[in-house]
Amino acid sequence: MSKKTAIVTGAAMGYKDGGPSIGGAIALRLAKDGYNVVVVDLGEMGQKTVELIEAGGGHAVFIQADVTKTADIGRIIQTTKDMYGGLHCLVNTVARYGSGMMKNVAEISEEEWNATLEVNLNGYFKMAKYTIPLLLESGGGTIVNISSIESFVALPNFSVYSVSKAAIDALTRSIAVDFAPQIRANAVLPGFVKIANSENNRSPEELQKWHGDIALGYPMKRVCEPDEIAHVVSFLAGAESSYINGQSIVVDGGRMICDGHVF
């Protein structure tokens, strides 16, 4: 094997026009860092991520797969082995959003609760469970789980999302303790990040106003770019973070420390 390999789940570019996404930015950044990248997503815009990586001189393959399905994960692992021989990094980025999920615990249906946890928590658990043997076989590596500041603070009517993110942090700590020193695991907790999927239906003026309103809660006076998450993932995936293990790294421009102040 000539270089390292990373699997990034939820790594499709924005689903309508291939615009920016957090998983896409992570995949592109890891490719620039020299990894072969296995791009995993339910959505066909994963192919767009591969095209962008290849246009930059990198190596990548797209596997259209559902990370909640064990058979699909088997396909991801087999393809990774066949194409690149091993695995050195797993980044879990998938998330399920839906209007039925944005409810308090009294109002959310059991079906919506379970369906959200199936992706946002079990999709992370299953990818870790089935890739850890390959990481170990390959001499060890890193796992980076994309969590959220909603793991620490409660956004109104985001009950199951918050619970899933707090559980991801706990999952990360369990992996960190059980598999060190061969595998290090850390979580990244973004605040609001600009992504195409939530922006597609808004006009440029509406977008500017929306981002401006959100930025009022952020000391940086702007919202986060996907690349600013990808840089942190790159650091946690690589050797320069060699003594960071089991941590929940907040990347929110200082939002959580400002006690609700409006800037």
Ligand SMILES: NC(=O)c1ccc[n+]([C@@H]2O[C@H](COP(=O)([O-])OP(=O)(O)OC[C@H]3O[C@@H](n4cnc5c(N)ncnc54)[C@H](O)[C@@H]3O)[C@@H](O)[C@H]2O)c1
């Ligand atoms: N956008 C933000 O402001 C923000 C803030 C904090 C945390 N996050 C986290 O960042 C990550 C990326 O989210 P995003 O906001 O970019 O959303 P997104 O919808 O653009 O990305 C999620 C991706 O996961 C894919 N996906 C969903 N279920 C899947 C499954 N079962 N199997 C395979 N792929 C699946 C989707 O197709 C999509 O491409 C998520 O974990 C999210 O919770 C986002």
